[in-house]
Amino acid sequence: MHEAPTPPREPWRHRLHTIIFEADTPLGRAFDLALLIAIIASTVAVMLETVEPIQQEHGHLLRAVEWAFTILFTVEYVARLLSVQRPIRYARSFYGVVDLVSFLPTYLSLLVPGAQTLLVVRLLRLLRVFRILKLVRLLDEQLEITRAVWLARNKIVVFVYTVLMVVSVMGAIMYLVEHDYNDGFSNI
Secondary structure (H helix, E strand, O other): OOOOOOOOOOHHHHHHHHHHHOOOOHHHHHHHHHHHHHHHHHHHHHHHHOOHHHHHHHHHHHHHHHHHHHHHHHHHHHHHHHOOOOHHHHHHOHHHHHHHHOOHHHHHOOOOOOHHHHHHHHHHHHHHHHHHOOOOOHHHHHHHHHHHHHHOHHHHHHHHHHHHHHHHHHHHHHHHHHHHHOOOOOOO
16 A cells, blocks of 8 residues: 655655654554554644534643644654655655644644634544554455445445435425424424
């Protein structure tokens, strides 16, 4: 699937590359585990911030946590760029783009309020777990499922259309029956 970028020749950059990209070393495993925990924790913080009571009580703390994770992921991205021989190649790779997109929304939120909710894309970084746990072979099964869904797309469209019709008709009936009782059915 994806091979690690080529390590640079300078000793400190080579060591950094080993820690960041080599999941077979003790430091590499520790780095990857810490990164996975940070990704999950930051995603949970973003999700909690959308819960109104939690946001009202802990909003400042959650924003501070989010900025801490953003700075951490920014430093990690820069370290990744420094640790490879061809930084532009890494930046344009799938993981490079995902890494960049994982922290940009926080900076963007300075200009566009609410953009930080896009940070849930950080979950895409969990795809690294396939590489870390040597589960790349499972991606073949994912391709098989994708192919099966594509072949069944017409049946899926018919199914979704049928479900939407049933839901719409049932919604109209519920509205007709319940709208006078103020039970939450204020529209279809």
